[in-house]
Amino acid sequence: MSDTPFHQLDEILDGIEAAFPDSIERLSRILAIPSVSTDPDRTDEVHRAAIWFRDELDALGFEAKVVETPGHPVVLASSPAPEGAPTILFYGHYDVQPEDPIDLWDSPPFEATVVEDSNGGRIVARGAVDDKGQVMCFIEAFRAWRSTVGTLPVGVTVMLEGEEESGSPSLEGFLDAHHDDLRADVCVVSDTGMWNAETPAITTMLRGMVYLDVAIDGPTHDLHSGMYGGAIANPANVLAAIIAAMHDASGGVAIPGFYDDIVEPDAETLESWSKLDFDEAAFLGSAGVTAATGGERDRSVLERTWSRPTLDANGIHGGYTAAGAKTIIPATCAAKISCRLVPGQDPDRIEQLVMDFVTARLPEGFTARFESHGSNPAIVVPPDSPWLAAANDGLERVYGRPAAIIGTGGSIPAVGEIQQRLSMDALLVGFGLDDDRVHSPNEKFDLRCYRGGIRAHAAMLAAFAGTSAP
Ligand code: BES
Numbered sequence: 001m002s003d004t005p006f007h008q009l010d011e012i013l014d015g016i017e018a019a020f021p022d023s024i025e026r027l028s029r030i031l032a033i034p035s036v037s038t039d040p041d042r043t044d045e046v047h048r049a050a051i052w053f054r055d056e057l058d059a060l061g062f063e064a065k066v067v068e069t070p071g072h073p074v075v076l077a078s079s080p081a082p083e084g085a086p087t088i089l090f091y092g093h094y095d096v097q098p099e100d101p102i103d104l105w106d107s108p109p110f111e112a113t114v115v116e117d118s119n120g121g122r123i124v125a126r127g128a129v130d131d132k133g134q135v136m137c138f139i140e141a142f143r144a145w146r147s148t149v150g151t152l153p154v155g156v157t158v159m160l161e162g163e164e165e166s167g168s169p170s171l172e173g174f175l176d177a178h179h180d181d182l183r184a185d186v187c188v189v190s191d192t193g194m195w196n197a198e199t200p201a202i203t204t205m206l207r208g209m210v211y212l213d214v215a216i217d218g219p220t221h222d223l224h225s226g227m228y229g230g231a232i233a234n235p236a237n238v239l240a241a242i243i244a245a246m247h248d249a250s251g252g253v254a255i256p257g258f259y260d261d262i263v264e265p266d267a268e269t270l271e272s273w274s275k276l277d278f279d280e281a282a283f284l285g286s287a288g289v290t291a292a293t294g295g296e297r298d299r300s301v302l303e304r305t306w307s308r309p310t311l312d313a314n315g316i317h318g319g320y321t322a323a324g325a326k327t328i329i330p331a332t333c334a335a336k337i338s339c340r341l342v343p344g345q346d347p348d349r350i351e352q353l354v355m356d357f358v359t360a361r362l363p364e365g366f367t368a369r370f371e372s373h374g375s376n377p378a379i380v381v382p383p384d385s386p387w388l389a390a391a392n393d394g395l396e397r398v399y400g401r402p403a404a405i406i407g408t409g410g411s412i413p414a415v416g417e418i419q420q421r422l423s424m425d426a427l428l429v430g431f432g433l434d435d436d437r438v439h440s441p442n443e444k445f446d447l448r449c450y451r452g453g454i455r456a457h458a459a460m461l462a463a464f465a466g467t468s469a470p
């Protein structure tokens with residue numbers, strides 16, 4: 001075991017402060033590349049973003065390459081471990097969500113804009129916090145170690161994915177093909193949030209997900225709603241009624257069997273969540289609302305978002321949606337339906353339950369079409385690993401307080417794949433805030449979070465250097 005090189009940390013942190021304007025500049029450059037993985041017209045841009053990260057890591061002394069997959073490429077880079085030190089696999093994603101609705105942005109989504117505010121400023125662009133800004137947190141921490149100390153204190157492997165926002169379809173194959181290159185002691189993921197701007201967080205529960213396109217077809221063509229209305233069921237009305245029937249009056253999901261296999265968090269976990277001083281008003285405020293009107297009303301908001309499953313229509317489309325009035329019974333209507341899953345729920349089974357629920361409610365002669373956009377199970381990270389303790393040590397040195405141990409309602413398919421395929425623990429340390437407008441117009445990353453994230457990663461590297469596998 002090598003010495004924990006905390007004695008160099010102050011100097012490294014000073015270096016990070018001095019170079020912070022350059023860190024902002026570099027983040028701005030990668031934010032300018034519209035690497036939207038779900039948009040087939042942006043394939044070249046996604047590739048360009050991969051090359052940008054490869055070049056950046058190459059310049060930092062990593063052996064770095066862009067590895068093609070059946071989908072978007074993975075950036076893979078490595079820097080060997082000093083004698084006796086562990087190797088850490090850093091995961092992040094360089095793809096971003098689509099920018100629409102574009103009219104609602106106050107500045108161009110792919111032009112990083114630094115806005116002054118009472119929190120020390122923020123950088124606004126698609127991908128600012130999800131996940132380019134967070135990837136840059138660890139890359140800038142590597143840079144600081146190199147420029148101050150000359151080397152990294154641990155072995156580092158970097159794996160940056162370009163398909164996270166489209167469900168990571170190529171990752172499984174990639175992990176199997178590169179199993180040996182990816183050998184490490186733990187995987188650090190920077191793609192989640194802090195507890196609040198002053199309190200870092202380590203996330204130990206992630207929800208899973210299933211995502212289905214559902215289309216309901218009725219008449220063979222759009223019908224005059226005066227001639228046929230009243231005689232023939234309307235696919236839009238039918239779909240709306242089915243979606244409405246998916247929840248009961250108390251906010252629970254009414255699909256039979258939906259809750260059957262759930263493994264609830266243990267009493268200790270629930271107790272620790274109840275001790276977190278959750279600012280419900282601030283959370284609701286970050287969504288622009290005043291009440292927690294969704295989900296199971298008899299559960300706390302933290303449970304409802306962290307450890308309870310949900311079902312949502314992400315969009316409903318069909319029929320006439322342009323200006324003015326057009327009187328039709330549309331031939332078809334469709335919705336995008338997703339479920340967030342919790343431990344115990346099998347994604348394939350839940351997907352089948354949703355399809356069965358729809359099919360059982362179709363009027364005679366109507367049909368339903370389903371297209372799955374992939375699924376992934378919920379994830380639990382063991383809270384008692386030495387890596388988590390080391391990360392917490394590093395975080396505490398930077399923030400002056402220990403990390404909150406939290407859950408999150410979001411999903412990161414890669415985490416489950418890494419746990420399974422690489423038999424490796426994951427450690428989720430992120431720097432986003434609730435009001436970052438993730439996946440929404442005017443996505444931002446507070447500069448205080450960017451700075452803190454770089455500092456924290458620098459400190460965690462030192463802490464990992466003094467840690468070994470149990
Ligand atoms: N970084 C998010 C997940 C997340 C969001 C974690 C908020 C913590 C707080 C990730 O990029 C994401 O958006 N994941 C998708 C996964 C999906 C496309 C398979 C999600 O959760 O919707």
Ligand code: MN
Nearest residue numbers: 093130131191
């Ligand atoms: Mn993300």
Ligand code: MN
Nearest residue numbers: 097130165439
């Ligand atoms: Mn995302």
